[in-house]
Amino acid sequence: MTNGDASMGNTRTIVSLDNIEKSFGDNVVLKDISLKVAKGEVVSIIGSSGGGKSTLLRCATLLETFERGSLAYGDMIVARKEPDGRAVYLGKDILKQARLKFGLVFQNFNLFPHRTVLQNVMDAPIRVQKRDKGEVEKEAHELLSKFGLGGKENMVPCELSGGQQQRVAIARALCMNPEILYFDEPTSALDPELTQDVLKIIRDLAKEHMTMVIVTHEMTFARDVSDRIVFIDKGVIVEEGSPEQVIDNPQHERTRSFLRKIYD
């Protein structure tokens, strides 16, 4: 074993997707995609719209089911790959446990409009994880004030700006203490001025070694924050590597043309 392998061995794999294939009807959206994310790693998924980035994220977060391949969170197998490649999902209990391993931040925040900011953050830990209310409340307050939302606990989402709502959504996901946090284009619905607030929080989380997978169109941000960039186009991983490799020195023609379009 080389030194490199040893260091890889020390870092636990949080999520691994193997040979994923997913189609909507006749339209194959993901073709034989494999992705592993290690603990503490920040992976950004880039690519043009309709390329399958969000679908991949939705497959990983169990919002969509894939037909072929396997999915595992750590040692917990969520979808098993049959010898013929077909994916077989495990029981409801396993899926429920798996959902507690990750947090998901949506493009449209999807806060509960009928609950206050604090309730949005506290509901799931109390109801789903059955944690102590006082403890959860303390943690929720800490998270909210850390994200610059102190004093807004009793407001309802519609009273907040988009940036504030997205920060609440991140706090809501974090309050579940997930092992990994997924972001599905977290700033796409935001105005440019508000984008930075949200990106700053993600950068801070990266510094704290939060494991994250981010689907994004913000190239500068992706280069700064990521350990690894994955470029997906037409349902396949075209190129994968460090930000320097993929963004500054792309090998594939498709990556180059995509980046050209972005920067023009």
Place this chain on the structure above:
Amino acid sequence: MSASVKAAIKQGLFTALALSLVTTFVSPLFAGALTTDVTTAKGNETGSDNILGGTPTRVTWEAVVDEGEQVVGVDVVYPQGSSFSDESSIKVTVLDGTTRMNPENTASLDAATTTAKVNFSEPLQSGLRLRLEMYKVSLPNVDGAVSLNGTYKLADGTVKDLGASPSIEVTYASVAEGISNWLDQQPFVQAWNSVTFLRLFFQPQLIVSSIPTVATGWLISLGLVLVGFPLAIPLGLIAAFMKISKARILHILAAIYTGVVRGTPLFLQIYIAFFGLPLLGININQYVLSILVLAFNSGAYLCEIFRAGIQSIPKGQFEASRSLGMSGTQTMFSVIIPQTVRRVIPTMTSEFILLYKDTSLLAAVGVMELMLYSRSIVSLTGNMTPYIVAACFYLIVTLPLIRVVGNLEKRLALADNGGGAPKKKRKGRRDAFSQMREEISSTTETIEAAEQKVAEVQVETAAAMAGDASVAIDTNAAAARAQERHEATPTDTDERGDAS
């Protein structure tokens, strides 16, 4: 047969016995006196011959001077509770057979003692008939028989008691009947009623006198719908869950229920329930059955309202709660239903209005409700006014509710399409609002305005299609989709009101 004959004989015997007793005790009083043989009052209730108490009427009192008597004066005393007014008057007539005599007399009505006093300068000879007609006097407001008493004076100065007069059946007059009868006398009412249309549709006396009756029916109609509608809510909710359920059999059952109930007239359903169940030997109290039929019917409509309401919640809400690890039940009860309630309240209120109006169909099977009560007066008087009164009783419930629905829908449309609209009503939240405003770039505002216009047009189109619940919900769904697309823009602060 023989039993009823026996009963008739028994009754006859009793009557005979009673009559003989009365004659025995009463007759001596009349002997050798002024015999009161007529006491009547003119019917004073609109549309009937009833004599209402406490209401001015004309009382006619007649007595015959008996053999060997010479009467110089009569005091006719009205029973306790009678009253004379300034307009009351008395007319004295003396008849000899059919010949009208005009003996000199003084006649007066004493309001304090409610006594009619008549004195003659020449004594009345035996065989003469004395008739007193007292105008605009009121008898006591009681239910039952009243009679007049009094005294008469003979030429030799002796005063004797008058025997009890024949009794007058008085009917208790309610306040409304009192007012109605007062209106009867008013010149402006008479002028109003001289117009045929006004008399037939808006007769003031009938408006007043039919209100108590129609109000009884109104309470029953309201009661039926107030009990029936809450029963329909769980029914509709269960059916809605069945309809969105993945289990095919549940879906089919719910679809049959809503399809059949919504696809057939309530009128037919009422007929089947009211005439079909007794055929099966099932006899239920008609009010209970009414409530059950109404609930069963409304449940199907509510099912569609709830289903559409649940499906109008943005998909992101399901996904968010799913990704937070909530189970299907938790998602339903803590995330989806609270938001659905807000969305379906306007359409539910519309459904309540429809159901309330539909209680009138129960009149067809003889359930005494608003419609049937008013019809009973109409068939008695041949006048349309009670129907107009009934219309008013429907409207006092429906009009405010229609207004409520309008306001709720407006608020919902605003909440769904982001803020920006009426600032007037939001004084208390100005600060939060302007703060939000600052954060929004001008571009977003333009898009937002355009977006809102689109949604407004959608709402108007739906409103034009009038009353169809599913259309209204579709609008909500459309607005919800608009919201989903633009959730980046802050939504209306009104939503706060619904935060539990």
